[in-house]
Amino acid sequence: MSQRDQLDVKAPVMEVFASFQGEGLFAGSPQVFLRLAGCPLRCVWCDTPGSWELTPAATARVRAGAETRSEPAWVSAEEAKRWIDEVDPTGRMAVSVTGGEPLLWAEFLLALRPLLKRRRVHLETAGAHPLSLRRVLDACDHVSADLKLPLDMEAPTSVGFTEEESSPSTDEEWQRARRALLESIRDRDACGKIVVAGGHPADVYEALFADVSELAPELQLFLQPATPVGGVAGPTREELSGLTAAATSRGLRVRVLGQLHRAWRLP
Numbered sequence: 709m710s711q712r713d714q715l716d717v718k719a720p721v722m723e724v725f726a727s728f729q730g731e732g733l734f735a736g737s738p739q740v741f742l743r744l745a746g747c748p749l750r751c752v753w754c755d756t757p758g759s760w761e762l763t764p765a766a767t768a769r770v771r772a773g774a775e776t777r778s779e780p781a782w783v784s785a786e787e788a789k790r791w792i793d794e795v796d797p798t799g800r801m802a803v804s805v806t807g808g809e810p811l812l813w814a815e816f817l818l819a820l821r822p823l824l825k826r827r828r829v830h831l832e833t834a835g836a837h838p839l840s841l842r843r844v845l846d847a848c849d850h851v852s853a854d855l856k857l858p859l860d861m862e863a864p865t866s867v868g869f870t871e872e873e874s875s876p877s878t879d880e881e882w883q884r885a886r887r888a889l890l891e892s893i894r895d896r897d898a899c900g901k902i903v904v905a906g907g908h909p910a911d912v913y914e915a916l917f918a919d920v921s922e923l924a925p926e927l928q929l930f931l932q933p934a935t936p937v938g939g940v941a942g943p944t945r946e947e948l949s950g951l952t953a954a955a956t957s958r959g960l961r962v963r964v965l966g967q968l969h970r971a972w973r974l975p
């Protein structure tokens with residue numbers, strides 16, 4: 709694909725805004741958030757189900773200063789870069805590319821990276837599509853990847869646009885994806901996140917801890933209490949303590965961190 713063709717690749721933007729990172733290793737950092745639409749996965753505790761579907765007539769919210777406006781969602785990397793610069797005219801804030809599942813739009817990410825010049829690019833991914841991740845890894849300065857518990861996942865669907873890689877659905881497929889993910893990010897600027905819902909027996913997390921321990925023992929892991937949505941409960945203090953002890957006993961670097969932006973009532 710020529711450089712010009714790459715710049716013409718479009719992706720559906722849901723919103724662009726500046727806020728403070730509420731999760732993971734960069735919690736508290738001011739960042740620009742570029743949220744791309746479309747997700748084939750179905751986490752039972754998903755807090756952004758509005759990002760799942762793609763429609764040709766979708767619109768993007770661009771929040772620059774005190775003004776919020778709507779624009780047609782499907783834009784090129786050049787247009788997205790213009791919106792990012794409007795939201796943060798200093799050109800210095802890191803850009804957190806989130807979703808939905810941004811790995812659906814690997815070509816778009818590759819086209820966007822050089823346009824952002826000195827801004828850092830942080831990728832927030834469900835970690836379910838290791839081949840797509842490998843394609844964009846060098847375009848990312850930081851990767852925040854979920855380690856999904858298969859029992860928290862309903863059957864994936866098809867977004868129907870650019871998916872080059874099918875989504876995992878069985879325990880075995882999830883394990884394969886997770887292990888490939890960990891091998892890709894183990895020597896990178898990266899962190900792993902496990903969303904913890906209430907009511908699961910502690911041993912269902914053992915396979916995740918075992919894979920991190922074997923493949924990426926230095927990875928900073930975050931246990932993120934699920935925000936209660938749609939009948940999903942958050943974990944009790946005892947559940948979190950038990951999981952932290954189980955991870956620590958394997959020598960893992962683990963912290964508990966909730967969604968701070970929710971506590972701060974920020975987007």
Ligand code: SF4
Binds near residue numbers: 748749750753755807
């Ligand atoms: S991967 Fe993200 S957007 Fe997709 S269902 Fe899970 S939490 Fe929601």
